[in-house]
Amino acid sequence: MSEAHTKIYILDTNILLHEPFAFLNFQEHDVYIPMTVLEELDAIKDRKKDVSRDARIAIRALEEALQDAPPEDIVQGVSIAKYSADHSSTGNLAIFPDHLLNQELVTLPGPENDNHIINAALHLQKEKSPRQVVLVTKDINMRLKAKGAGLERVEDYKTDQLISDIKYLSTGYVEVEGEFWESVTNCDSQTSGRETVHTVAREVLPQTVFINQYVFDQNHHFAGKVVEHDSANVRLKDLGYERMMGRTAWGISPKNFHQAMALDSLLDTNIDLTLLTGPAGSGKTLLALAAALEMVVEKGIYEKIIVTRNTPEIAESIGFLPGTEEEKMAPWLGAINDALDFLHRHDECRDSSMRYIMEKANIQFKSVNFMRGRSIQKSVVILDECQNMTSQQLKTIITRAGEGTKLICCGNLAQIDSNYLSPLTSGLTYIVERFKDFEGSATVHIAGVMRSRLASFAENNL
Numbered sequence: 001m002s003e004a005h006t007k008i009y010i011l012d013t014n015i016l017l018h019e020p021f022a023f024l025n026f027q028e029h030d031v032y033i034p035m036t037v038l039e040e041l042d043a044i045k046d047r048k049k050d051v052s053r054d055a056r057i058a059i060r061a062l063e064e065a066l067q068d069a070p071p072e073d074i075v076q077g078v079s080i081a082k083y084s085a086d087h088s089s090t091g092n093l094a095i096f097p098d099h100l101l102n103q104e105l106v107t108l109p110g111p112e113n114d115n116h117i118i119n120a121a122l123h124l125q126k127e128k129s130p131r132q133v134v135l136v137t138k139d140i141n142m143r144l145k146a147k148g149a150g151l152e153r154v155e156d157y158k159t160d161q162l163i164s165d166i167k168y169l170s171t172g173y174v175e176v177e178g179e180f181w182e183s184v185t186n187c188d189s190q191t192s193g194r195e196t197v198h199t200v201a202r203e204v205l206p207q208t209v210f211i212n213q214y215v216f217d218q219n220h221h222f223a224g225k226v227v228e229h230d231s232a233n234v235r236l237k238d239l240g241y242e243r244m245m246g247r248t249a250w251g252i253s254p255k256n257f258h259q260a261m262a263l264d265s266l267l268d269t270n271i272d273l274t275l276l277t278g279p280a281g282s283g284k285t286l287l288a289l290a291a292a293l294e295m296v297v298e299k300g301i302y303e304k305i306i307v308t309r310n311t312p313e314i315a316e317s318i319g320f321l322p323g324t325e326e327e328k329m330a331p332w333l334g335a336i337n338d339a340l341d342f343l344h345r346h347d348e349c350r351d352s353s354m355r356y357i358m359e360k361a362n363i364q365f366k367s368v369n370f371m372r373g374r375s376i377q378k379s380v381v382i383l384d385e386c387q388n389m390t391s392q393q394l395k396t397i398i399t400r401a402g403e404g405t406k407l408i409c410c411g412n413l414a415q416i417d418s419n420y421l422s423p424l425t426s427g428l429t430y431i432v433e434r435f436k437d438f439e440g441s442a443t444v445h446i447a448g449v450m451r452s453r454l455a456s457f458a459e460n461n462l
Contacts, residue, residue, distance in 0.1 A: 006028055006029045006030060007026075007029040007131065007132045007133070008029070008031075008032055008128055008132070009026050009029055009030070009134050009136050010033075010117070010120065010121045010133065010135045010136065011023060011031060011033055011037065011136050011137075012037065012114075012117060012135070012137035012138070012139060012142065013040040013041060013113075014137060015137065015138060016037070016054070016058040017041075017044070017054045017055060017420075018138060018157060018390065018425075019157070019159075019392065020057035021061055021087075022157060022159070023062070023080070023093055024080065024083065024085060024089045025089065025159040026089060026091055027088060027091065028091050029091045030092045030094065031080075031092070032094050032095075032120075032124065033062065033094070034098040035095060035096065035097050035098050036098055036113050036116040036117050036120070038059075038062075038095070039113075040113055041055045041058055041059055042055075045059060061085075064083070064084065065080050065083050065093055066078055066095070074094065075094060075096070076094060077092030077093065078094070079091075079093075080092065080093045096124070098117065098119065098120035098123075099116070101119060101120065101123055106119050107119055107149050108145070108149050114139070114142045115145075117137075117142075118142070118145060118146045118149055118151065121133055121135040121146065122151055125151060125152065132152075132153055133151075133153065134153040134154070135154045136156070136157050137154070137156070138157055165424075166413060166423040169277075169413075169429060169433070169445075170210065170433065170436045170443055171277075171444075171445035172214060172261070172265075172275070172436075172442060172444040172445055173213060173214035173215065173258075173261055174205055174206065174207055174213060174215050175216060175217070175218060176205070176215065176216070176218070176222075177206075177217075177218055178218060178219065179219045179221050179222070180204075180217040180221065180222035181221070181222060184201075184204055186200070186201060187199065187200050195238075196238040197237050197238070198224065198235070198238060199234070199235050200233065200234055200236065201233060201234075202232055202233060202234055204234070205234060209229045209234055210229075210436045211226055211227070211228070211439045212265070212439065212441065212442040212443075213225070213436075214226075214264075216241065220241045221241065222238075223238075223239045223241040223257070224236035224238050224239055225237045225239055225264075239264065241257070244257070244260040244263075244264055245257065245260050247267070249287070249290045249293075250290040250291075250293045250298070250343055251290070252286065252290040252343065255450050256447075256450070258278075258282075258444065258448060259282075259283055259287060259450070262274075262276055262284070262287050263287055265442035265444055266288060266291035266292075266408065267291050267295065268442070269301055270440070271406070271440060271441060272401065272405070272406055273398070273407050273408075273409070273440060273441035273442075274288075274406070274407070274408045274409070274441070274442055274443075275428070275431065275432050275435065275441065275442070275443040275444070276408065276411075276443075276446060277411055277412065277413065277428065277432065277444075277445045277446070278412065278446035278447065279412055279414060279448075279449055280412055280451070280459060281452070281455040281459065282446040282449055282450060283446060283450050283451075284411075284412075284446060285335050285336065285382075285384055286339045286342065287446075288384075289343065289382065290339075290343060292361070292382060292408070293305070293343070293357065293361055295406075296361045297357065297360055297361050302378050302404070302406065303362065303378045303379060304361065304363070304364060304378075304379045304380075305361050305362065305363045305379065305380045305381075305382065306364050306376060306379050306380070306382070307336050307363065307364070307365050307384065308365070308366045308368045308371065308381070308382070308397075309383065310368045310383075310385065310388050336365075336382070336384065340354055340357070340358070368383075368393070368397065371400055374400050375402045376400050376401055376405050377402040377403055378403070378404040378405060379405050379406075380405075380406050380408065381400075381401065381405060381406070381407045382408045382410070383407065383408065384411075385411060385412075385415075386410065386411040386427065386428050387415065387426050387428045388411075388416060388418045388421065389426075389427040389428070390421065390425075390426075391427040391430040391431065392427070394428070394430070394431050398431070409428065409431070411426075411428040413426060413429065
């Protein structure tokens, strides 16, 4: 593609913090990094926060891409086609010296770094015309300021967004209208032991099919799970609606069929990764803990339970809390303690029962910041509130899972606390889409609020 048809993308600092290798994802287009961005990365890299790691990775990646280029080439642009990382980018990478801009050409005055970056984009828009110059930032207010200052193209970073709208996010199940068997003309059923698998035509199901996707009808006469599919046929394992509703784990039984699907995936040892999404009060954490206790204490399939979560304040607040790592984490994992307390609410001596079970199940509270480098074997790992994590943070946790480990990720995309994440850019959304056709994972969106009628009304009306 000729230079006239390629674009110039100017990256804000938050793009490189969100994804340190983002400059490699613009294909044949050129990428400019303003000097102000490098200064911000330099200020962030030494902070005692999790984001400092991403800043250091971004700095090292930029240095590796530009290390052999002379200064004059760095300003004009250096081809990154030969960069050692796997990518398809053929454009140029340049460092733009925005601090040298003539003050007479500055549109937005003031010492703010955002203004310096916007001024650099405006200067390039005028200098490089008719080429399109695009400022890429996750800062909504900065996008508004840039448009108000006269910048024609301002965008969010969407390379890691696998869906265009959260309504298209996989729920992990498909509901067939009417009765399932009325739409089936040909069926080949095979029974082995207690399991029955039906092979039906692909046209029977109304939408895209994935491995471990649940299928049920409105009349509650059929419930199954996809075990194999191709362009012509789908093989469904018959689970039985009543059987699924009758399953229990640690004294807990499902209150609706969505919880029954979640419980089935949690108790299935062939599924290494269970992703539970849904509103507050739908039972995600309670079901995860009940299933974990059932598989560790009652069945002895796993050896321990590791509970962890991410909150925006952990990295800077956990240090001053008293006690060991697990004691420091206790305030952040109140939901787990509440669920454990609920599971033993009928015991005569509830406190003693909880202490006994925590020791028997070897329940460990761990900070997500200390999970890197570990290899977790024969454990159930419950990752709560993971809607606040980026895709890279979740990758760090998922890759810790060793042999015989089951990972349970719970999250509510309507309760994102991070300033830099949205439902579309959350790591939970990313892994739901990435793992939706992986034979070792299952996703279930638990609809309905079971906590109380007050919580249900608040979820639907506030």
